[in-house]
């Protein structure tokens with residue numbers, strides 16, 4: 001357990017009249033959303049006590065390198081060195097899981113708080129059997145050792161993490177089989193046509209897909225499929241997504257569905273409690289509905305946004321969901337949401353994996369994905385945002401790489 005204590009905390013002092021006690025802000029979940037929130041409190045000049053509590057023993061880190069750079073090299077995912085927390089007067093308590101939250105008494109983990117931020121993130125979904133999963137740094141170190149040793153890796157799941165690990169493992173000459181009930185990878189998030197691009201990419205690098213396959217049992221390192229066949233390997237990784245860790249919030253009685261319900265300022269149903277990152281189901285003013293996003297950029301931006309709201313300086317959350325991935329030589333950014341019935345518009349060459357793909361519904365851009373094309377994500381997001389104000393695009397011009405994207409935005 002690591003505790004980094006701040007310098008002595010100022011006590012109540014009398015100078016003629018009683019000075020206001022400095023406030024205590026507690027953050028539960030010491031990862032990207034929690035740590036960026038703590039950082040923002042200080043950057044915004046908050047002078048009170050900041051306590052950041054996390055279940056993991058490691059210093060706070062970000063997770064994207066765990067399935068990419070760390071498996072292939074020495075990417076350093078840590079957000080700050082240990083000394084930074086003391087310098088910032090952020091009390092870091094690691095290796096502690098907060099089990100209870102008393103909203104009425106405003107106490108958590110034995111501490112009285114003025115404001116509380118929950119940033120408890122997600123946990124990987126598991127299957128029965130002794131398989132690997134990938135959520136934390138130690139999982140990644142174990143997987144790195146495995147993919148460095150050759151052999152055969154069976155991956156259950158063809159979502160982002162499954163595919164990123166497949167790419168890293170193939171680059172280390174590990175034989176990879178991916179088992180998935182989908183007909184192409186990422187079918188649920190990108191649809192069949194764009195999912196096929198990822199299937200081709202991975203096949204070209206030697207990945208063996210078992211599409212349309214459910215898993216009946218994992219026995220040691222063998223996976224029995226629903227049709228009766230078995231995939232043998234040396235290791236099995238289960239990569240079937242994650243579930244938000246809302247246990248603490250729900251037990252305390254905060255309003256929650258799949259995530260913790262927050263308004264556009266990241267306030268929960270209790271006015272002193274805020275939530276950010278993977279767990280926050282935000283009442284999004286642009287979408288006019290709740291949006292919960294399990295992506296890096298969302299944690300990076302919503303932690304600071306919640307911190308500003310804790311200080312009474314928040315602004316409504318209008319961010320468009322954003323995601324990125326790197327697999328082999330494919331780099332991709334995706335913004336927006338996939339809406340049923342949206343038409344696919346390709347600008348560039350999808351087969352060559354150098355293009356922008358747009359999803360358009362009734363003339364409104366709902367999502368855009370740039371594959372090996374760079375510095376366009378701001379423009380894609382601007383097009384999506386413009387759609388909320390009634391802006392419609394000409395799809396023929398959208399598909400034409402000769403028409404600059406800014407020309408498709410509303411004029412002044």
Ligand SMILES: Cc1cc2nc3c(=O)[nH]c(=O)nc-3n(C[C@H](O)[C@H](O)[C@H](O)COP(=O)(O)OP(=O)(O)OC[C@H]3O[C@@H](n4cnc5c(N)ncnc54)[C@H](O)[C@@H]3O)c2cc1C
Nearest residue numbers: 029031032033055063064098121122277278294295296299
């Ligand atoms: C391997 C991997 C690769 C990824 N790659 C990408 C990518 O390429 N692009 C992208 O956009 N996104 C990616 N993501 C998703 C992104 O990392 C997450 O969306 C992000 O980490 C969410 O941050 P968070 O702070 O909300 O939660 P988390 O990072 O999940 O952190 C929550 C923290 O809270 C702690 N905690 C939970 N409950 C308690 C409690 N009761 N008491 C104390 N501590 C508690 C947890 O132990 C954890 O440390 C990836 C995720 C993984 C796992």
